[in-house]
Amino acid sequence: MKATWAKDISYEIVRSNRATADIVIERDGRVLVRAPESIPDERIEYMVEAKRYWIYKNLAEWRDLNATRVLREYKNGEGFLYLGRSYRLLLVADQTEPLLLKNGRFCLRRDLVDTGAIAAAKAAFRNYYIARGAERITQRVNYYAPKVGVTPRDIDVRELGNRWASCSPSVNLAFHWKCMMAPQTIIDYIVVHELCHFHYLDHTDAFWNEVDKVIPAYRERKEWLRKHGAGLDV
Template structure:
């Protein structure tokens, strides 16, 4: 990945074995150009210039969406998401596990907050989502892989920065731990999206055709993720 600038637009370039180039706005507001290895730098600069108005529009929209980002506090009654549903937080004193979901509430060990170590409380949520995600998302991958007609090798749940998921050339799938905060229908969309990348690495019409075969309502789910994705955080 290399950092570039064209006038007032800063962007990153990622080259791969893909056939075509495109421009996306990452979830952190970064402009990313995904390009074939053979495309010259001048062509990429021409793309940025040609898409300048589109980039301005999408960055403005990104700022509007992220203005409503939810800042959660680790106190009794705060809501935390799991599979699209909000569960109230309850701080507890006696509990062996750092975090449990029981009786309709997220029960977090009080000492993680009392010590002022908010990072420890966040880590407890991340670990919880990773553990639940391994089970739930692997199950959905196993369900949808035959429908897509592919055979993935491995499924991992981890921190992926600004990506919801990734598909490696050797067939390994990785999903951001935040995915498990979304409703099941959105999790399914993300799973099918990545499985279809086994056929196409880019987002051409042919790729979306494959997604449409399995999830005809993918446009609504894609839009939900675009609008609500900033709220999937701890």
């Protein structure tokens, strides 16, 4: 990955064995250029300059969408998302598990936050989503993989930084644990999106045609994720 500038636009270049170049705004606001190995830096700079208005527009939207990012305090009554639904937090003392979802509430062990150890509370939620995601997302992959015509090898749910999911050349899939905060329809979109990358690494028309074959309403789900993705956090 190479960081560079085009006048007042800072961007990073990621080269890989792909056919075309594209520009994306990452979830953390970085401008990323994904390019083939063969394209020279000068051509990438020209492409960034040509897309200047688009980049400015999307960065402005990113700032607006992230202005309302939730700041967690881990207090009774706070809402936490699971499969698109908000559940109120209840701090409890008589519980062996760090976190449970029962009786319509997220029950979090009080000692995890009484000492101010917010990191422990965050870890409890992260581990909960990873455990539930390992089962549910695997089920959805197994359901959609035959429809896409692929056979993934390993499926993992973990921390993925600013990516919702990833696929490797060795036919492995990984999904961000935050996916489990989204509605099931959005999880399905992320699953199909990643499965289709086994056919096409780029986001070309051919790639989106593959997604469309399985989820004709993918545009609405893609837009939902763009608008609400920043709120899927603990």
